[in-house]
Amino acid sequence: MAILGFLRDFPLHGYDLKNRVASLAGHVRPIADGTLYPTIKKLEDAQCLTRRTAPGSVAAPRHMLEITQTGTDQLRRWLRDPEPGFITDDNKWYVMLAFLHHLENPREQALMLARRREFLDQPAQLFFDADGAPIPPERLESPFRKGLMQIHRSTNLTEIDWLDRQIAELNQRAGYAVRQREGS
Amino acid sequence: MAILGFLRDFPLHGYDLKNRVASLAGHVRPIADGTLYPTIKKLEDAQCLTRRTAPGSVAAPRHMLEITQTGTDQLRRWLRDPEPGFITDDNKWYVMLAFLHHLENPREQALMLARRREFLDQPAQLFFDADGAPIPPERLESPFRKGLMQIHRSTNLTEIDWLDRQIAELNQRAGYAVRQREGS
DNA sequence: TTTTTAAACCTCGGAGTCGATATATCTTGC
DNA sequence: GCAAGATATATCGACTCCGAGGTTTAAAAA
Incomplete structure (x- = not known):
């Protein structure tokens, strides 16, 4: 790709x-x-x-x-219908982003960003105790695991913020294009 | 691992x-x-x-x-002397962080964080023009590439901030441990 | 009673990636 | 005049990983 x-x-x-x-x-x-x-x-x-x-x-x-x-x-086929890993794996997602502009329809672009946005929305539960219950960051003993979850949360919010702005802009452009075609 | x-x-x-x-x-x-x-x-x-x-x-x-x-x-060997990918690949680095506390020496822990910090310090040049010259974010035409670089920069700063605080704390603890052993 | 579902484990073939190795070409330094 | 080093392409064997399929066990649903 x-x-x-x-x-x-x-x-x-x-x-x-x-x-x-x-x-x-x-x-x-x-x-x-x-x-x-x-x-x-x-x-x-x-x-x-x-x-x-x-x-x-x-x-x-x-x-x-x-x-x-x-x-x-x-x-375009790869961009339009990517393997799941291209949404959930950061490295692969970056490759998607690097070439998403080759998908010329803004609605299709927005769709991909929305899929990523949906993935990032799920609360990250990274660590579990012996019973299988998720451990919240504040109850983690390792400062590294705590930091990992903090960084993860913070960077997710950064990306979500950008995604929301970008999706809004793309949808606006798509709507405008439709109105143009409809001559209204 | x-x-x-x-x-x-x-x-x-x-x-x-x-x-x-x-x-x-x-x-x-x-x-x-x-x-x-x-x-x-x-x-x-x-x-x-x-x-x-x-x-x-x-x-x-x-x-x-x-x-x-x-x-x-x-x-411990894997944690102490990881393959390069474990520093540069985000996914693998997260695995490092998740288990770094099993490396019991705070100095060794700090050393790994410092390696990551050094890697993040290098300015990211992701895209190049036909002549091979790096393109700064503001000159990128694709909003996705622009966003990619913005997100990358922002998340890097977040992690660097955490790394610096953590490294300082670990070094302080290591120094304290040395002073304890020396009985001063 | 039988079927289905879920937990739990395992194997095999194929696809993808890497590292080592090899080769050809041109520039630069000695 | 020649060796060294960077550019540039290619192959091969080893290794890793996955997906598909299959097995066993027990509980739940039919």
Whole structure:
């Protein structure tokens, strides 16, 4: 998803892609060569991208990768109907956010933000005692667990705040677009 | 690591462990049976835990798992010298935080928090233009990318604030412990 | 009485990822 | 003139993890 998402902006070669994906995913989590190049080949076989050999600007020749219409469709499908992990896993959700603008309908964009918002709304119960009863932060003995829950709560509120503002704006824009089409 | 960490608190059976790990890791990311049970067996083979069959309280018999001294040592080793991902990947870092209190030396605890703090200090450059130059948030066209960077920045500051306070407290406690031992 | 449901455990195959290794190209320093 | 290092691409085996399926046990529902 990140590969196709970046290629939507402009053509890139593998080495460049590697660095961009690394900077984005999980914030500087490197992606291995053994992962990247087979994936590129898979996307090429699926006709999601085309390859054009160009002289390397500094060294060995590059394979400039360009996204196709099939690839764009695939990307949109992934964005429109993501696996559950893309909503609940922070790292994956960040990837969603990074490319959500490629979903051009503001209503579809708002829908995704709403799904994330709904997920964040559930109260976090991270730790349980021997009987299975959830332990509230103030009854935790470990200061690290206490901090973990505090940070979790605080960062959730920050994101919820942004999500609400963004959803409102998107819905307004969607409503405006509808009114435009209806000529009212 | 999460398995041994939870078993440090009190003995548990696999099914219970599954739910606890799921609640913690990535906040309600379920862990598959096909991952859990082979891992338990691996830890048992490595003598990190022992198994004692007990009648199931509700249904089928349970295998109560208890951590051994070897397991405790292993857990401490993982906490003391974690793979890089445990500092840079939010999900994994949360697992670190959840069990860091099992590292009993406050100086070692502070050291880990300091490593995380150092990582968070690096300015996040998530997106780059065609020339490879980083794009600051205000020049991003996508509101989602802009929001991503804002949220990232804000949540980082929240965590840094907590880290600093916690590190100071731990160092004070460590210093106090030293003074106690030196009898001054 | 039988069926269903839930608790609890386990295995296997496939998919995905990584680390090591290899190769080609160009620039820079010695 | 040559070695070193960065750029750039690729493959292979090992490892991890998941999902699908299957088993046993007991309680609850039919």
